[in-house]
Amino acid sequence: MRIGVLGGGQLGQMLALAGLPLGLSFVFLDPIADSPAGQVARLLCAEFDDPKGLDQLAASVDLLTFDFENVPVESMARLAHQRPVYPAPAALAIAQDRLEEKTCFRRLGLATAPFMAVNSLAELTAAVNSIGLPAILKTRRWGYDGKGQARLLTQADIATAWGQLGGQALILEGFVAFECEVSLIAVRSTTGETAFYPLVENTHQDGILRSSRAPYLNTNLQTQAENQLRCLLTDLDYVGVLTVEFFVKNGQLIANEMAPRVHNSGHWTIEGAVTSQFENHLRAILGLPLGRTDAIGHSVMINCIGELPTLAEVAAVSGAHAHFYGKEARPGRKLGHITVTAADPQALQAAVDKLSANL
Amino acid sequence: MRIGVLGGGQLGQMLALAGLPLGLSFVFLDPIADSPAGQVARLLCAEFDDPKGLDQLAASVDLLTFDFENVPVESMARLAHQRPVYPAPAALAIAQDRLEEKTCFRRLGLATAPFMAVNSLAELTAAVNSIGLPAILKTRRWGYDGKGQARLLTQADIATAWGQLGGQALILEGFVAFECEVSLIAVRSTTGETAFYPLVENTHQDGILRSSRAPYLNTNLQTQAENQLRCLLTDLDYVGVLTVEFFVKNGQLIANEMAPRVHNSGHWTIEGAVTSQFENHLRAILGLPLGRTDAIGHSVMINCIGELPTLAEVAAVSGAHAHFYGKEARPGRKLGHITVTAADPQALQAAVDKLSANL
Numbered sequence: 001m002r003i004g005v006l007g008g009g010q011l012g013q014m015l016a017l018a019g020l021p022l023g024l025s026f027v028f029l030d031p032i033a034d035s036p037a038g039q040v041a042r043l044l045c046a047e048f049d050d051p052k053g054l055d056q057l058a059a060s061v062d063l064l065t066f067d068f069e070n071v072p073v074e075s076m077a078r079l080a081h082q083r084p085v086y087p088a089p090a091a092l093a094i095a096q097d098r099l100e101e102k103t104c105f106r107r108l109g110l111a112t113a114p115f116m117a118v119n120s121l122a123e124l125t126a127a128v129n130s131i132g133l134p135a136i137l138k139t140r141r142w143g144y145d146g147k148g149q150a151r152l153l154t155q156a157d158i159a160t161a162w163g164q165l166g167g168q169a170l171i172l173e174g175f176v177a178f179e180c181e182v183s184l185i186a187v188r189s190t191t192g193e194t195a196f197y198p199l200v201e202n203t204h205q206d207g208i209l210r211s212s213r214a215p216y217l218n219t220n221l222q223t224q225a226e227n228q229l230r231c232l233l234t235d236l237d238y239v240g241v242l243t244v245e246f247f248v249k250n251g252q253l254i255a256n257e258m259a260p261r262v263h264n265s266g267h268w269t270i271e272g273a274v275t276s277q278f279e280n281h282l283r284a285i286l287g288l289p290l291g292r293t294d295a296i297g298h299s300v301m302i303n304c305i306g307e308l309p310t311l312a313e314v315a316a317v318s319g320a321h322a323h324f325y326g327k328e329a330r331p332g333r334k335l336g337h338i339t340v341t342a343a344d345p346q347a348l349q350a351a352v353d354k355l356s357a358n359l
Numbered sequence: 360m361r362i363g364v365l366g367g368g369q370l371g372q373m374l375a376l377a378g379l380p381l382g383l384s385f386v387f388l389d390p391i392a393d394s395p396a397g398q399v400a401r402l403l404c405a406e407f408d409d410p411k412g413l414d415q416l417a418a419s420v421d422l423l424t425f426d427f428e429n430v431p432v433e434s435m436a437r438l439a440h441q442r443p444v445y446p447a448p449a450a451l452a453i454a455q456d457r458l459e460e461k462t463c464f465r466r467l468g469l470a471t472a473p474f475m476a477v478n479s480l481a482e483l484t485a486a487v488n489s490i491g492l493p494a495i496l497k498t499r500r501w502g503y504d505g506k507g508q509a510r511l512l513t514q515a516d517i518a519t520a521w522g523q524l525g526g527q528a529l530i531l532e533g534f535v536a537f538e539c540e541v542s543l544i545a546v547r548s549t550t551g552e553t554a555f556y557p558l559v560e561n562t563h564q565d566g567i568l569r570s571s572r573a574p575y576l577n578t579n580l581q582t583q584a585e586n587q588l589r590c591l592l593t594d595l596d597y598v599g600v601l602t603v604e605f606f607v608k609n610g611q612l613i614a615n616e617m618a619p620r621v622h623n624s625g626h627w628t629i630e631g632a633v634t635s636q637f638e639n640h641l642r643a644i645l646g647l648p649l650g651r652t653d654a655i656g657h658s659v660m661i662n663c664i665g666e667l668p669t670l671a672e673v674a675a676v677s678g679a680h681a682h683f684y685g686k687e688a689r690p691g692r693k694l695g696h697i698t699v700t701a702a703d704p705q706a707l708q709a710a711v712d713k714l715s716a717n718l
Contacts, residue, residue, distance in 0.1 A: 017376060020399055022670055023683030023695070040379055040399060274678055274700070288674040296655055311381055315647040319633055324382030336382070341633070 001286065002027065004061030004083070006075075007068030008035030008043050010325040010334065011262050014270070015067060016041045018278035028067075029057045036325045037067070049075050058082035065240060065285055069095050069260050070142055086190070086239040086285040087260050094236070095260040098140045098171045108231045110255040113247075114174040121162050127172040128158055134175040137161045139168050149207065151175075176254055178247035182216050185266040186229040187241045187280045190287040194233055195280065196226045197273060197293045200265045202245070208332070211302045212265040214272055215295045224253050232258070241266070241281040264303065264334070271321050271341050272299030297341055298348045302355070304336040313358040314338055319351050360645065361386065363420030363442070365434075366427030367394030367402050369684040369693065370621050373629070374426060375400045377637035387426075388416045395684045396426070408434050417441035424599060424644055428454050428619050429501055445549070445598040445644040446619050453595070454619040457499045457530045467590045469614040472606075473533040480521050486531040487517055493534035496520045498527050508566065510534075535613055537606035541575050544625040545588040546600045546639045549646040553592055554639065555585045556632060556652045559624045561604070567691070570661045571624040573631055574654045583612050591617070600625070600640040623662065623693070630680050630700050631658030656700055657707045661714070663695040672717040673697055678710050 001024050005012045008030030016026045016037055026041035033045045044060075046053025048071045055078075058064065063084040069092050076089035094100045102115045116127040118137065128135060133155070139148035150161035152172075181204065185197040198215030199222050229244060236242075243263035246253040266277035275283075275291025283290050307329055314322040317340065324336040340355060342348035360383050364371045367389030375385045375396055385400035392404045403419075405412025407430045414437075417423065422443040428451050435448035453459045461474045475486040477496065487494060492514070498507035509520035511531075540563065544556040557574030558581050588603060595601075602622035605612040625636035634642075634650025642649050666688055673681040676699065683695040699714060701707035 014380075017380060021373075021376060021680075021682045023667075023681070023685055025398070039384070283674055286670070288671050291674065292677055308382075311645070312647050315642055315650065318651055321380075322382070323380045326382055 001025070001063075002061040003282070003285075004029070004057045004064040004079075005037065006048065006057075006064065006066045006071050006079075008032070008037035009067050010036045010323075010327070010336075012037035012067035013040055013325060014267070014276075014323070015065075015262065015278045015281065018270075018276055019282050022279070022282065024282065027057060027060045029053055034328075036327060039326050048072060051078065054078050055082070063285060065281070066092070066261055087242070088237065088239065091236040091238050091242075092260050095258055096141055097169075098138055098143070098173075098257070099169070100140075101258060102171070102173075104232075104235075105255045105258075108228070108235055110228045110231075111252060112255050113176045116172050118170040118172050121158075121166065124158055124162055124166075124170070124172060128152065128155070131172055131174045133157075136173050136175060137165055138171050138173065139165060140171050141169065147207070176247045176249060176256075178249050178254070180248045181245060181256075182221065182225070182248055182253075183212075183243055183245045183263065183265040184225040184229055185241060185243050185263060185269070185277050185293075186226075186233060187277070187284050187290060187293075188233040188238050189284040189290055190239050193290050194230060195290045195293045196222075196229065197266065197269060197277070198222065198295050199225055200268065202265050206332075208305060208334075209264050209303055210305070211300060212268055213298075213300045214268050215298070220251065221248065221253060228253065228255065240284050241277050264337075265301075267323070267337050268299040268301040268339050269293075270323070271339050272296055272301075297343045298345050299339055299341045300348060300352050301337055301339045302352075303334055304338065305334055306331045308335050309338075309359050314355070316358060317351050317355045318342075319347075320355055360384075360422075361420040362641070362644075363388070363416045363423040363438075364396065365407065365416075365423065365425045365430050365438075367391070367396035368426050369395045369682075369686070369695075371396035371426035372399055372684060373626070373635075373682070374424075374621065374637045374640065377629075377635055378641050381638070381641065383641065386416060386419045388412055393687075395686055398685050407431060410437065413437050414441070422644060424640070425451070425620055446601070447596065447598065450595040450597050450601075451619050454617050455500055456528075457497055457532075457616070458528070459499075460617060461530070461532075463591075463594075464614045464617075467587070467594055469587045469590075469603075470611060471614050472535045475531050477529040477531050480517075480525065483517055483521055483525075483529070483531060487511065487514070490531060490533045492516075495532050495534060496524055497530050497532060498524060499530050500528065506566070535606045535608060535615075537608050537613070539607045540604060540615075541580065541584070541607055541612075542571075542602055542604045542622065542624040543584040543588055544600060544602050544622060544628070544636050544652075545585075545592060546636070546643050546649060546652075547592040547597050548643040548649055549598050552649050553589060554649045554652045555581075555588065556625065556628060556636070557581065557654050558584055559627065561624050565691075567664060567693075568623050568662055569664070570659060571627055572657075572659045573627050574657070579610065580607065580612060587612065587614065599643050600636050623696075624660075626682070626696050627658040627660040627698050628652075629682070630698050631655055631660075656702045657704050658698055658700045659707060659711050660696055660698045661711075662693055663697065664693055665690045667694050668697070668718050673714070675717060676710050676714045677701075678706075679714055 008028035367387035372395040
């Protein structure tokens with residue numbers, strides 16, 4: 001079975017590393033010739049809106065999926081015409097637009113921060129009056145890792161934020177003074193079979209995920225999150241891995257955003273769960289029975305941003321597993337991650353402390 | 360860091376799959392163009408005694424290792440002249456020759472079956488008289504998976520066995536009525552650091568490994584085996600993974616053979632141990648701290664010989680992990696393996712039974 005993947009970043013690379021042992025082969029399409037996935041599989045170098053590249057990709061494979069959701073809708077439609085595409089372009093279109101996404105959450109009964117569409121300075125002022133401050137102004141599209149966002153603390157910030165982001169379709173969201181951030185990785189197969197990983201607790205800094213700890217053990221929140229994701233998966237007739245990031249406040253979940261793909265906060269599943277999110281995404285799009293999602297012991301995943309440790313620094317820590325993506329170092333860039341696993345939280349913390357001291 | 364590997368079979372493929380996430384790159388040399396390792400990394404197609412191919416391999420990498428030990432000694436010497444080679448050619452030379460191997464075992468105090476060199480029919484008759492029957496006549500070189508062997512049960516078999524194997528350098532070994540077969544996977548780094556996996560219980564059929572179960576919990580035998588391997592590793596100044604297969608009889612270990620490389624009976628370590636034998640082989644030859652070798656729960660590895668199940672048949676079993684090597688099906692050929700993991704032996708047996716029913 002040949003799988004085509006739009007986007008050849010580290011997510012695609014790890015998808016291939018999970019699928020190659022299953023006897024699957026991969027073809028990636030990415031505009032960047034030295035993309036990480038190209039180190040482990042065939043890579044077609046083309047823009048995401050290049051019809052020739054898209055057609056070549058479709059012709060080389062049996063079915064298609066994504067490592068990157070911000071692909072033009074026309075490209076997805078072109079591909080869907082030729083081969084099965086999972087998840088379906090309709091689900092990706094919702095995830096591409098923060099307003100559509102939040103509206104979808106609200107329609108399905110998921111709690112969200114207050115939000116309003118903003119298309120002018122007047123609308124921004126009205127939205128601030130309605131939602132209150134602090135609030136965050138975000139582009140509806142193309143934002144990731146904290147890019148395309150401006151924080152508003154006082155009325156004076158309205159003009160600054162508009163100056164920074166005005167002219168694009170925007171959304172204003174009320175600020176949530178959360179206690180912690182968690183995410184749920186869910187997976188649904190073409191057969192409708194659904195599975196959920198344990199909740200993960202995430203730490204962000206400057207809008208970029210720094211670390212994820214799993215399992216986050218809270219039966220009540222786990223049930224809440226699974227019920228909400230089940231609604232989403234069913235409503236969207238979703239196939240593949242879907243991740244939703246939540247804020248936790250007063251024992252309740254507030255849905256922040258969703259990613260229609262394998263997710264950075266699920267990288268711990270490679271060593272820390274019986275079946276990785278990558279293998280389960282492949283099982284889902286191939287209509288195979290899903291693999292067990294339970295955690296093996298306790299894990300922390302730490303992103304390597306801007307620079308990598310040496311292999312020796314990682315290898316010196318008991319239970320630490322290096323994942324280096326083969327990307328050129330650049331400030332703010334995710335170059336790799338390290339997952340530390342241990343049988344219990346105490347041993348895990350000791351290993352994480354040792355790793356932090358080494359780095 | 361670029362690793363060159365002589366041989367591009369499934370062992371090499373799994374070595375690459377373990378090393379790619381560590382940011383390592385690989386070049387394989389194999390005479391067969393569609394070798395499994397070529398599906399995940401660069402493959403130079405050349406004979407193992409082709410000086411041009413060997414030089415090209417050496418020039419492309421920083422250091423060299425093997426997925427296959429039966430490489431001509433001259434080739435190894437040629438490579439060792441150009442780049443570090445691990446394990447050292449001297450250790451491989453011993454493992455290539457059953458007589459050298461058994462002599463080495465005896466010299467270091469490892470119990471073996473009685474054995475004698477056989478170079479003529481007269482020597483075979485003398486050896487049978489000395490060792491007794493039943494016994495096994497084996498070629499000293501190039502034997503694997505039960506090939507190059509003849510079993511002698513009665514005096515009448517002497518002529519038959521000689522007719523079958525005579526003309527090559529041979530060894531006659533006394534037959535051991537063993538209770539079970541186990542193996543120990545050991546690893547030693549360039550720094551001298553040494554680690555041992557838990558013992559594995561192996562089942563062979565027609566000379567081919569069928570399944571491995573780990574951990575084989577027997578403190579006394581584990582200590583015996585580790586002491587013996589420690590002697591071997593030190594004596595050979597060995598670097599990398601070394602495997603010794605033992606017979607168990609009356610609570611004692613009888614060393615049968617060694618493999619100077621990652622080993623089929625260690626495939627369970629991919630899911631079943633904290634660090635896989637493949638990653639630890641790489642850590643060893645790179646001089647990195649070795650990874651933890653303890654088992655996570657209980658595992659059974661089952662070889663797929665001659666034919667593969669479907670992915671769906673494997674995926675239907677809880678905790679079953681498919682490894683398909685991408686080789687063309689042929690009777691008696693190892694095409695893949697399945698590792699089943701579970702938290703306890705009872706759950707493991709239930710999953711293995713279900714898998715067996717599916718296959």
